[in-house]
Amino acid sequence: MSCLLLTSSFTTTTHSKPNTFKTRTNKNRGLRVSCNKTPTNDDNQIILPETQKLIMPNVVDRRDLLVGLGGLCTAGNLSSLSSALAIPISTPDDITSKCQDASIKSKGDIKRTLKCCPPSLGKTVKPFEFPKGETVRMRWPAHEGTNEQVDKYKKAIQAMRALPDDHPHSFKQQASIHCAYCNGGYTQVVGNGFPDIKIDVHNSWLFFPFHRWYLYFYERILGKLIDDPTFALPYWNWDDPSGMQIPKMFLFDENENNPLYDDFRDKRHQPPQLVNLALKPNQDKDLSNDQEKCNLFTVYRDLVSNANNEIDFFGGKYVAGAGPNDPKPSTGSVERSSHTAVHLWVGDSSLPNREDMGNFYSAGYDPLFYVHHANVDRMWKLWKDLRPGENVEPTDNDWLNASYVFYDENQDVVRVYNKDSVDIRKLKFDYAKSDINKVAWRKSRPRRRDTNEQAPSLPVVKSVNEETFPVKLDKILKYRVTRPKRTNDQKAADCKELLSINGIKYRGDKFVKFDVFVNDKVNTKDDKLPTPCDPEYAGGFAQVPHCESVMFMVSAARFGLDELLEDTNTKGEEYVVVALVPRTGTEDLTVGEIKIELCPVV
Ligand code: C2O
DSSP, rough: OOOHHEEEEEEEESHHHHHGGGGOGGGGGGGOOOOOOOOTTTGEEEEGGGGGGTTSEEEEEHHHHHHHHOSSSSOHHHHHHHHHHHOOOOOOOOOOTOOOOOOOSSSSSOOSSSOOOOOOOOOEEEEEEEESSSSOOOEGGGGGOOOOHHHHHHHHHHHHHHHHHTSSSSHHHHHHHHHOOOOOOOOTTTTTSSEEEOOOSSSSHHHHHHHHHHHHHHHHHHHHHEEEOOOEEOOOOTTTTGGGGOGGGGGTTTTSOTTTTOSSSSGGGGGSOOOOTTTTTTEEEEEOOOOOHHHHHHHHIIIIISSSSSSHHHHHHOOOOOOOOOOOBOOHHHIIIIIIHHHHSOOOOTTTTTTTSTTTTTTTGGGHHHHHHHHHHHHHHHHHHHTTTTTOOHHHHHHTTTTEEOOOOOOOSEEEGGGGGHHHHHHTTEEESTTTTTTTGGOOOOOOOOGGGGGGGOOOOBBOOOOOOOOEEESSEEEEEEOOOOGGGGTTTTEEEEEEEEEEEEEESSSSSEEEEEEETOOOOSOOOTTTTTEEEEEEEEEOOOOOOSSSEEEEEEOOOOHHHHHOOOOSEEEEEEEEEEEOOTOOOOEEEEEESSSSSO
């Protein structure tokens, strides 16, 4: 168990379970302080940086922290403990000297540098201020840009490329931000907190806010470079049939040295190929023309059926002290699906590290990365618009107060918090052509199975209770999983039935993908597996290679079952048949648990 569960067990009473106080034995934890030190010993105090003062008392007794984290010592003072434990992830104030070279486990040539730390201009960190009196920057669909928009955008990128490498606004430095935050540039120092544990902004609830801030400054820097305070980024509108190809302006052009072109891309995936949002196998061989429809299903799953609450959408709780080997609750629905698919589809699969987009250390070197992420960010807005007031950001302080440090457009160093990222009107940007009632995928729920095509009953397979977990995903795994019975107060429509795949342990340096099908082979007419275009597809779990120093990473994924069971005509069954289908990089992947939950507490 990670310390985040411990946090809630101290600060709330309802979730208090005795087994949350288990002793930790994880050696990656970076806590090596003995319990016997005297209270006055300086080693026991965590000194927080200036900018953290609002969140926590400046000095926290490290031994209290230890009690909560490991149950190693006797809990003396629970009230100081509860405040001590609330440590959101924070980038150190000094982003240069506290940064270390990134690392990847390369299987060959490295195309980009691993020296990803930002330059120092000797400035101290400033608090963030919302822009005042500005017009809203209206981000536009990349395939529909006017000549003027495209020209401006190219000029801005050209100007960025022309800056010297050690300028904080240079193309290289902007790309390096991603590398530093994703490939181990920063550790969870927060004073002397967890200097051995690296920060990772992926596979957790930091994913959306971190990337929103990253683009926020990137866009403002580009605007400044061409002296245009209204400059707005394009977004790659891959969720619309008209925008599913790589937008034309990013392609190679022999008449022009196109600043938007990047050579490290998969040459097979030029227009007219459509992006493959579920990484459907054999896209290149499959001549059937259902890619477009299938993509819309994927976006629908990512934003609707698999995104019923903030944890499903944003990803699981991640706070200081949680290392890459600790089980994280889950990776968000968009992140592990369409987001990852676009990275891998664009990156050059003929290179061992799939530069640029196919590896986190290099992704920022392709201008497409930022327009892809603008659309990912737009998904956040659209998800909120789907159910206003219900689809909302986490309200946990550990989410609200997580923070990062960026160079802004004035070359000042600014600390920004998740809590300030939620309202894009205050950040003065928005998305054109993004009316939630007009988006193409809004009604793209997969078509219901024709009952005539179905076998009368589900196939008989092993029960999940007969398996010894963790189990290796080196072949297709199929289990019967019993569904919890709904009590009367769980009948409500907002009590969702969720399939959780927990303890997914995988090689962080590999491109990893597996698919999850529920009640497949209901269609018994042929012996083929269903595809991501079928209603039996619950979703996928895909990972961009990025991690290095730890071989294995752990995550989890949650899938909504309500619509799926309806669409496969299996709503009345007592159990479901879950199939995990390995696709890529799963040779040493293991799964720790498969279960179905009703209206899980988030
Ligand atoms: Cu930081 Cu698309 O990843």
